[in-house]
Amino acid sequence: MDTLTANKPASQPTQDFLPLNGTDHVEFYVGNAKQSAYYYQSAWGYELVAYAGPETGVRDRASYVLQQGKIRIVLTTAMQPDHEIAAHQIKHGDGVKVLALWVDDAKKSFEETTKRGAKPVLKPETITDEHGEVVIAAIQTYGETIHKFIERKNYKGAFLPGYQAWKSSVPVKPVGLKHVDHCVGNVELGQMNEWVKFYEDVMGFKLLLTFDDKDISTEYSALMSKVVSNGNGYVKFPINEPAEGRRKSQIEEYIDFYHGSGVQHMAIATDDIIATVAELRSRGVEFLKVPDVYYDEVWDRVGVIKEDRDKIKHLNILVDRDDEGYLLQLFSKPIQDRPTFFFEIIQRAGAKSFGKGNFKALFESIEREQELRGNL
Ligand code: FE2
Secondary structure (H helix, E strand, O other), X not given: OOOOOXXXXXXXXXXXXXXXXXXXXXXXXXXXXXXXXXXXXXXXXXXXXXXXXXXXXXXXXXXXXXXXXXXXXXXXEEOOOOOHHHHHHHHHOOEEEEEEEEEOOHXXXXXXXXXXXXXXXEEEEEEEEOOEEEEEEEEEOOOXXXXXXXXXXXXXXXXXXXXXXXXXXXXXXXXXXXXXXXXXXXXXXXXXHHHHHHHHHOOOOEEEEEEOOXXXXXXXXXXXXXXXXXXXXXXXXXXXXXXXXXXXXXXXHHHHHHOOOEEEEEEEEEOOHHHHHHHHHHOOOOEOOOOOOHHHHHHHHHOOOOOOHHHHHHOOOEEEEEOXXXXXXXXXXXXXXXXXXXXXXXXXXXXXXXXXXXXXXXXXXXXXXXXXXXXX
């Protein structure tokens, strides 16, 4: 067995105390939600579906709800400076505040996790409008990030009570984004195992794979990463921490600019990564550049794939293989000025892993960008 890949021994079957239907939504606190919403619509092809703000009677903030496939992103800005949303944005820059999980029973989710040690953020609350009712609760995770539990089985509205159905004012062309594949957290040095334990003990997740700095290191920077997954595998959270390198780890750069632990990237699944990435590139979305030499050796490493190799190389898409199949993936550059949050586009062809074979090629590429910013 690969000594770097530790599968946890099968434990006794226990009932999942936190059944999850998937990711409900991801909410970003941003400096200018109106302009961010335009970027998500025009560049990434998300449809504006709901809105809350002064025009709908919400005085302290504006929130835009964007949807493509099963992915729902909320962009929120404070209307006044003395607001926790404004304080969050000043400290962290634009970033993820809420990883919301879709559950059948928000009250039970809150009780099961808080009794195991989760720090409560919002006690279960039922909110209603003419479309029905939603139960919401929330707990703290790494940094200032929170998990909301959203129970919406008795709700038919556009998003949540308090929001109104809204339409894009610009033409929106989807690019084939389907669902959230995984959301990655960067935590401070020495905290990875603590947060893995949190997801295991408090949320009932299982450790999937571990990478250590022998897997993921370059001459200059390194990281350690562990992946936790919920019972049905719908929700996967890799957790990274910086590792010792000759120069500054990219995880440390993130933490310096985010001012603490936070969400590093969200991976979005597509069924046709060639079409998705070609379209995103044509709309000006920037991706990390992988050196041409990557393609000199990649086909020996991954073998036969269905997709056109020339197109893969031309679009600078990464390829990796594990025991179960292969995957195609690509990472955007940070989507705000701070070198913090970015997106991954992923297409799985059997593979259930996260692109370990690409990590080294990828990090060398990230470091070239880091060097350009003077942060290496
Ligand atoms: Fe990823």
